[in-house]
Structure formats: structure tokens, C-alpha cells
Amino acid sequence: MMSQPAGHRPHDFIDSGHSPRRPQSAGEGAARADNAAGPDGIEFEVRRARTSDVKTIRRLVEPLAEDRILLGKDAVSYFEGLQEFKIVTAGPTRAVAGNGGGETVACGALHVLWEDLAEVRTVATDARWRGRGIGRRLIESLLADAADLGVRRVFCLTFEVSFFTGLGFTPIDGAPVEPDVYAELLRSHDEGVAEFLDLARVKPNTLGNTRMLKIL
Numbered sequence: 001m002m003s004q005p006a007g008h009r010p011h012d013f014i015d016s017g018h019s020p021r022r023p024q025s026a027g028e029g030a031a032r033a034d035n036a037a038g039p040d041g042i043e044f045e046v047r048r049a050r051t052s053d054v055k056t057i058r059r060l061v062e063p064l065a066e067d068r069i070l071l072g073k074d075a076v077s078y079f080e081g082l083q084e085f086k087i088v089t090a091g092p093t094r095a096v097a098g099n100g101g102g103e104t105v106a107c108g109a110l111h112v113l114w115e116d117l118a119e120v121r122t123v124a125t126d127a128r129w130r131g132r133g134i135g136r137r138l139i140e141s142l143l144a145d146a147a148d149l150g151v152r153r154v155f156c157l158t159f160e161v162s163f164f165t166g167l168g169f170t171p172i173d174g175a176p177v178e179p180d181v182y183a184e185l186l187r188s189h190d191e192g193v194a195e196f197l198d199l200a201r202v203k204p205n206t207l208g209n210t211r212m213l214k215i216l
């Protein structure tokens, strides 16, 4: 496992999972063009999760689930929901290491709830790698996925209000769906959907969380 070099923000994010239609910032464009290393020589990559990533995703989520920050799930749920997940890897630049490899330092998922609504969930950056812009890039990538899927509103349930505010989310009350859609969503067996609906049986899990929404 790679130790965390301190103090530098990465210049070198690559998002291998976004659509070609997604506009790039000048910084991203430059990073793609020369694939430059950050000052500490570490390169970050956002990519779609693979089956072999499930163990690591569980390792990232487990301590947060124990602290009731994230919803814990059985292994089978991660495999079933694998296509919703993206991960961020950190490693030496490709110029040095070649393709692939790298330590998995963050994960996150986009779960479609309804025609115009999705949820970002299970977002976690390894505690040793926080504050380096990894979470921000991961959410931006998931939001780009939401836009590609035709979703215009993205929900999250979180303790990290400042983080999500910085990404354009605002606090809301209740579940932002019409009563007929609410009734349809009640048919879901997904625990995250039960939390979205704020059902009485899951209220102990969501205590202290803020409900937030971003319009794309």
C-alpha cells in the first residue's frame, strides 16, 4: 500500500469514465494532454469500478458504515450495483508505471431513482487521502454520468454539508417527488430509497443527516 505524500493538491486528474461530450476545464485539458505528474509524482484516475474492486470498496465503506455515516451493504449488493460505481486510483504516473495499477483511494456511486432524479451515494475517500480534491472530482464525474443518463436532479443524504454545498448542492426538506412517484418508489426494496423516502423504519440510520439536491 502506498503511503500518503503530504501537502500537495493533485494537478493530474484523469477521468477515464466520462462522456466525450462533457466539457473539460482548462486544467483538465492540460492534464490530459501531457499527462503530467503532480508535484509529488502521484497521478489520480477516476474510472468505472470492476468486480475486482468490490473488496476495496467494502474496505473503504466498512468503517464509515460502522459509524453510521454510510449505509452498509452485503457483498452481493455491491456486485449487483457495480455498474453504478466509480473509483479513484492513485499511483505513479503512467509514464513511470505503464497502464493500470495504483491504490484505490475513493469510491462513489450514482443510483437512478426516477426519470429525472438520481442519488449520489456511498461516496468515500480514504481518510489518509482527504482534502486533495479527490472527492470533488469523483462527484463531478458522477454528475457528468447523471447528465449523460438524462437526469436533471441529483439528491444526496449526508453529514458533509459544506463539501456538497461547494459542489452546488442545497439543503431541502422531504423527498422531492410528486405523491404518485413517492407511491411508486415505496415498491423499491433498496434501503437507500427507503432513506430517500424518509420512512420511519430507517430514521435511526439518517439521524443528523442533511437532505441535499443539485439541479444540473
Ligand SMILES: CC(C)(COP(=O)(O)OP(=O)(O)OC[C@H]1O[C@@H](n2cnc3c(N)ncnc32)[C@H](O)[C@@H]1OP(=O)(O)O)[C@@H](O)C(=O)NCCC(=O)NCCS
Residues within 6 Å of the ligand: 064, 069, 070, 120, 121, 122, 123, 124, 125, 126, 129, 130, 131, 132, 133, 134, 135, 136, 137, 156, 157, 158, 159, 160, 162, 163, 166
Ligand atoms: C466527503 C468526502 C468524500 C470528501 O472527500 P475529499 O476527497 O476529502 O474531498 P475534496 O478533497 O475533494 O474536497 C473538496 C472540497 O471540499 C472541501 N471539503 C472537503 N471535506 C470538507 C468538509 N468535511 N467540510 C468542509 N469542506 C470540506 C475541501 O476543502 C475542498 O474544497 P476546495 O475544492 O475548495 O479546495 C470525505 O470527507 C469522506 O469520505 N467522508 C466520509 C463519507 C461521507 O460522508 N460521504 C458523503 C455521503 S455519500
